[in-house]
Amino acid sequence: MPRAALIVPASAAATLAVVGAAEILLDAQFSAAPAAPAAALAAVAGGMLLAAWRPVAGAAVVGLAFPIAVLGGLHGPTGAAVLGFFAAPGWAGYRIVRARTSLLAPLAVQLLASLGTWVAGRASGSTVAGLGSQAWENLFFGLMAWGAWGVGRLARHLRDRAELLARLNTALDAEREAREHAAVAQERQRIARDMHDAVAHSISVMVLQIGAVRSTLPVGTAQAEMMTGIERLGRESVQELRGLVGLLREAAAREPAPPPSLARAEDLVAEVRAAGLPVELRVDGDLEGIPRAQDISAYRVLQEALTNVLRHAGPARTTVRVRRDPGSVALTVDNDAGTGTAGESPGGFGLIGMRERVAACSGTLAAGPRPGGYTVEAVFPLARVAP
The missing domain is CATH 1.20.20 (F1FO ATP Synthase)
Structure with missing residues (x-):
């Protein structure tokens, strides 16, 4: 599972748990009878955590907070539950590839919210005012769930479009x-x-x-x-x-040179070593089979970083570390202080180009001086979001 697919819902679950606990402690009605709001909070936090693996099931569990709160004697959902009604469908809309499958998340929240308003209406008695209140609550929670789902789908569309542009840019580079x-x-x-x-x-x-x-x-x-x-x-x-x-x-x-690839990192290091740079390469993991966009971009970043060392630090001792795990590829170029600084000279575009390549793959780049040298570290996420 990609790290972001776990971090986002887990962080949301922790935040909602803190908000719900503060709500129980500070609200006099909840603190007097904490069982019902605590049970609703457990459904919200547990549902958001479950959404890391099963977004639709997690949204359904979050939606159960409304009926649980009403059956426990409350007049409506807690504040943490209301926030969960927004977060769970939005995450499902972003996380799930197929739009039709992700539709089940806001639908489940809306149906459970309708169930909660119906139970609350039965408990308070059916009056004209009560029916109007139920209709408004159904509309409110429906708009919240479907609006959040729409925001999630839009965010996913923008992310997929950015990935497509990155792949097209890679194909154009190769062409x-x-x-x-x-x-x-x-x-x-x-x-x-x-x-x-x-x-x-x-x-x-x-x-x-x-x-x-x-x-x-x-x-x-x-x-x-x-x-x-x-x-x-x-x-x-x-x-x-x-x-x-x-x-x-x-x-x-002759055939054209092999395309840029981290699998050829040893050849690249050998070329730079022949140019006078004492560089050591350490590889952790299999560098074969990396997606083309990330593979080429990582190779170019490594190439530019080593070129910067030669250009700005001279023959400084350098260590290159390449690590691949199931979710990402990370490369680090760490050089000692030389005759200059291995950073970007005024008006240079090396670091700018590296940042653009890393950002196009939704990765992160950290580059800057350290005591006694300079370090460039880039991380490229690999795994796509599963349906």
Whole structure:
């Protein structure tokens, strides 16, 4: 389960428990007979906690707080229950993927609220004023439950849209890199053709002309020997040009470099180490199978962070830690103080780009100096919300 899927309802349950306890202690009616409000509070807090695993069932348990309070002798739901009627359907609307399934949460709250108002009406007697009050309460709690559900669905829509934009941005980056590789290959092919068609051909013609001139000179003369040397040098130049053309064509025909991936973190560290940075890589967990958007973004953040160390701190001892667990991928680049500071120079965009990449994946980035060095830490959530 994603960490946020547990933290949000658990925090809501704890907050409602504190609010409900304060309500029981401070309200004279509740403190005189605390059994009913305490039972309603237990339903609210327990339902919100259950919503971490079963949002619809949790909303139904929260909705039971109204009938429980009325059956216990109260005239209506407690304040904590009213807050729960808003929080539970809203969380279900956000948490559940399918809108039709999430509709059951506000429906359950509305039906249980209607049951509570009916029980309260039966206890107080059926009068015209009582029927009007029941109608208003049904409308009020229905609007609250369905309004909260709508807010939750809107929040989920915005989050899904942000994730889609992040995936599209990743796909565009990959396409741009492929186009750049194709453009480089095409340019190499053009240079190879130009060298073969123009330079090598011209030199070959010159060699033939020099050979023709040499054949008219007396054998053994200095002029003949000089022409022979020029002719030999021309032929060697043609061979070297043909070899260079072959290299260019081979380079153009090679497969493009593998796409950016944390699975290639060792290669990236090796490149930076070859550039003079003493860096150590520590990997905890399997880096294969990470979702493409998070995988590429994490690789780019690591690449930018190591580049910043080289640019601003010089050959400072650096440690890279990559940790993957079921819910997230975290990477830390920690370098000692060097000739400079591994942060962002005035007018630089490295940290800004890293923050944008992390934010596009709904992750977090912390970057700043520490005693004796500088630390960059990025966390990318992995698991999508389950239906």
